Amino acid sequence: MTDLVVRRLLIDLETPFDRHWCGGDAFRSALFNALSMSFPVGEQFFIDSVRNGFKALPPEQQEKFKAEVHGFVGQEATHRRIHALFNAHLEKQGLVNDWAPRAQKRLKLLDGVDPRHWLAITAANEHFTAIFAEWMLENHDWLDGSEARLKTMWLWHSAEESEHKSTAFDLYQGLGGTHAWRITWFRRVTLIFLGDTLRQTINNLQRDGTLWKWSTWKSAANYLFGKRGLVRQSYRPWREYLRRDFHPSQQESELSSRWLADNANAYKPVGV
């Protein structure tokens, strides 16, 4: 079981920020903005999945998960709130979030479906988030040149994603979810997640007027496929999820706890 602390982030999200807030880089700003746009809807779905999965557990198992579920819900609810504030600035910058309504429409199809399907989808998404978080903490210098408050926001979110990456997975297993369905949803989520990320990033670049700039494509190639590139470094951990004996804790590192320890002045634990 993971001890999950809910933290209130002590950063200013009222002051507007630059359009190319990520170190002056149009591509990276557009990609992170796209991800942020998906969080309020996506994270609400994760919260609902974990809550409903918890309720479906037999009472003796509920006791075991109670504290962790509470921590998970608190962390994701805080992420939603913070990213909604961030996203409000994006809207003022003229960006349009097409991802959220599309996702909402798609998730409607899951109404009344067995909670294990919800959890398999959540666990798959959380695997993506955990890989991205780990990569971000490792390569935090990509955020250099960004305002300190924004860098803190992304690394705090990454640290907590890495902390709670096992919750949905463990609940899925606890409810007797099968390996076959876990993999089926993982493959579907991969296609949907990558497709949505790409569409929204292009949309953001188009509205920013930077889609057809050479510097944008150069940055994308380097950031995604360069030596330390996101796609290049994520393929292996992505594939591990397919193993029958996979568990998220196998991809544990110290990066999350180290960031949280080194940046304790950036947040305040809630209810401790």
Ligand SMILES: [Fe+2]
């Ligand atoms: Fe989150």
Ligand SMILES: [Fe+2]
């Ligand atoms: Fe999460």
